[in-house]
Amino acid sequence: MSLLPTLFADFFGLVFPQVCLACSDSLARGEDHICTSCRTQLPYTDYHTLPEAHNPIARRFWGKVPVRHALSYLRFLRHGRVQHLLHQLKYQGQREVGQVLGRWYGTELTQQGINQDFDLIVPVPLHPRKLAKRGFNQSDSFAEGLAAGLSVPWSPTALRRTEHTDSQTQKNRTQRWHNVATVFEVADSAAVAGKRVLVVDDVLTTGATLEACVAALIAAGCPQVSIATIACAEQ
Known part of the structure; x- marks a missing residue:
């Protein structure tokens, strides 16, 4: 050779x-x-190994929308490695961050057998205006990596954002919910109806964005919806 x-x-x-x-x-x-x-x-959560009653991510959705699996790979710590990685992904165009972390996490979830609960992976979409400005959707990168690690297909177009909303960064939970409550819709109900969907985003804070996406998918006929993020912020 x-x-x-x-x-x-x-x-x-x-x-x-x-x-x-x-x-x-x-x-x-x-x-x-x-x-x-x-x-x-890296500060791994290992939430996928915990019973639902002990999963702090799952508790954020109790009484709001039914979520089968509430998953987050890393803990978001200010000024730490995770914040730096997410900055590289979101603002420096380093899509490999999402892809690599997605593959690693997908492999761990597969080893736990959790991959058998998903038929389709759907990233939280950006509004076309923001997508055009940024050039890519960071959640797509994570979804692509997860799809490889889980051996589950993913669709970047199953959900769409119908309104351009303000940044969520400085809003409290109630303000975040009102900001995104009605801005997501399923682009093609036939593509998701009857499927167990894993909807993914980069960071989970209050959960308002994912909650709105879950509600839209359930309304379109998804019998089971789970969520996964690269990182979660402590509350």
Whole structure:
């Protein structure tokens, strides 16, 4: 076997070193966008291993909408690795962040057998105006990675956002809910009717956005809806 591809890759790595998207240190051969040290130290929730009664994400949806699985991969800590990774994904165009984390999480969920509860993965959509400005939907990247890890198809067009809303960042839970309560609709009911859907987003805060998406999917005939995010903020 020729050594040329390996030698070329080593030379390219010396001239244009790839760096960890969490800490900016150089990656070693075989590391996938996030170095082994950062991967080891990421604040995993492990909520998928807990009974529903002990899952703090699930409790946020009690009495609001029925959610089969409430999943979040990482804890969002200000000024930590997770915030840096999400900034890279959302504002620096590093789609690989969502794809890598999605694959890793999807693999863990598959090992738990949870993948058998999903027929379709649906990312929370951006309004076309915001999508045109940003150039991509960060939730699509996570959905794509999850689809690979779970071996479940995903659709970036199943849901659509009908109104351009203000940022949720500075709003409380009630304001967030009113901001998004009626802005999501199913683009093609036939594509989701009868399917067990996993709807995904980048960060879970109050849950208002995901709650609105779940309600729209149930109204369109989904018998079971679950949610998953890259990270969740503590409440």
